[in-house]
């Protein structure tokens with residue numbers, strides 16, 4: 628009998644020894660368990676390139692204006708959806724589809740300032756976004772209901788803002804005629820430059836325009852450049868006599884045939 632009690636006591640001792648050993652192991656494993664969890668929370672945030680949709684870790688991307696790019700090259704181009712990576716994107720609701728199978732081959736240069744003759748306010752962007760407060764200026768009441776836009780706006784500081792995809796039709800030219808082709812919005816890209824027709828444009832605005840022109844030509848090599856007044860002479864005078872067409876031509880290294888109305892002052 629005593630032998631059996633001794634054997635049972637021994638078996639119990641072995642059981643407790645094995646059990647305590649296993650618990651020790653579990654305690655030892657704890658730091659590595661939590662280490663694994665730390666690694667999981669450290670997993671890099673993935674973002675998609677706004678040009679090609681490639682997924683990459685955020686810290687390896689180029690961040691700009693709330694968007695991400697996989698490389699400089701993609702940020703410098705017009706995306707397949709018609710947006711330029713280097714521009715600030717501030718969308719306008721004033722656009723619609725271009726007619727199907729329309730080749731874009733014209734750029735229309737405009738000027739705008741709001742109120743007329745004043746620069747630097749928020750009003751031009753508010754106007755393009757249908758948010759112009761008609762009570763802020765007598766002139767605003769007259770235009771607040773108009774629905775207009777351009778693809779690009781270059782402000783006095785030379786900032787480049789895109790409002791409408793170039794694949795879409797922006798509403799900038801109105802009734803217009805380009806050598807017998809009417810409705811120029813159908814086949815053109817509209818660029819508004821902040822100006823009032825009585826003031827020189829700023830050097831930095833010409834620089835931004837030259838940059839934009841280079842990018843647009845890479846995307847659409849057959850572009851020609853005209854002023855709003857060239858295609859709607861009875862209604863419009865912009866970009867006006869203060870727009871230096873020769874300087875624009877020289878800055879962008881454009882040839883004469885790209886200026887169907889010449890590059891003289893007008």
Ligand SMILES: [Zn+2]
Nearest residue numbers: 676679697701
């Ligand atoms: Zn990309």
Ligand SMILES: [Zn+2]
Nearest residue numbers: 737738855865
């Ligand atoms: Zn215009």
